[in-house]
């Protein structure tokens with residue numbers, strides 16, 4: 001099972017859009033995919049047409065509260081694509097878990113159990129825009145982090161904090177954690193700024209110490225261009241491949257998915273997909 005957290009503590013950089021559409025693209029490539037919504041805003045759930053706050057719906061909150069397993073909370077939304085939804089209850093998890101011993105490992109334990117059940121090939125986590133206990137749980141549980149970045153002047157400023165957090169988690173909680181890639185989202189083709197940010201980022205990665213969790217991170221060749229269809233799709237509760245299968249946004253997420261699949265050999269998938 002390959003496990004990926006889509007993480008950046010900034011809001012509005014394309015985490016949810018990337019989580020949903022990468023998950024949908026992987027499912028369409030024949031992989032069994034579970035998307036875990038870790039944001040109390042529940043945007044990924046809504047994007048897939050699931051109301052995480054509806055009565056009788058099990059959400060990731062119940063998983064944190066040890067009331068159910070991931071397998072029990074998942075809902076099928078399309079062929080090979082499941083979601084464990086989130087709702088506003090999750091906002092309370094932060095304080096409720098504050099004094100709970102082992103709070104960083106809850107999701108890791110749930111994922112270990114899921115891996116044993118061999119129900120899915122990929123787990124994608126849509127992280128909230130913070131570096132609190134929910135994001136720490138994601139980083140403790142996964143093998144890989146993919147960071148969506150919106151190229152603008154301050155884009156790299158938040159990166160050092162983000163990398164520090166990853167390094168800390170690697171030292172204390174999850175030695176296997178790697179930043180596998182950075183994906184440029186909301187990309188304005190041909191602008192000077194986009195090129196400058198890409199150059200700065202490349203230089204930053206080239207300077208990184210060997211052994212740092214991001215030392216082997218690549219910048220995805222695929223840039224996710226700014227495309228209005230990607231912003232419209234959530235309102236129609238559909239991944240981009242259902243809403244506008246031929247638009248630039250669909251092309252870009254398909255291409256990104258192909259890059260993710262290309263290094264599948266490094267990870268253990270339960271079945272040949």
Ligand SMILES: Nc1ncnc2c1ncn2[C@@H]1O[C@H](COP(=O)(O)OP(=O)(O)O)[C@@H](O)[C@H]1O
Pocket residue numbers: 010011012013014015016017018043129185186187224225226227228229230231232234249
């Ligand atoms: N490539 C894109 N082109 C146009 N709009 C986008 C694109 N990516 C994301 N958006 C829109 O930008 C907003 C923020 O994206 P979102 O994925 O929700 O970011 P985050 O989860 O990091 O807060 C949303 O309204 C989303 O629909």
Ligand SMILES: [Mg+2]
Pocket residue numbers: 015016017039043127
């Ligand atoms: Mg989001």
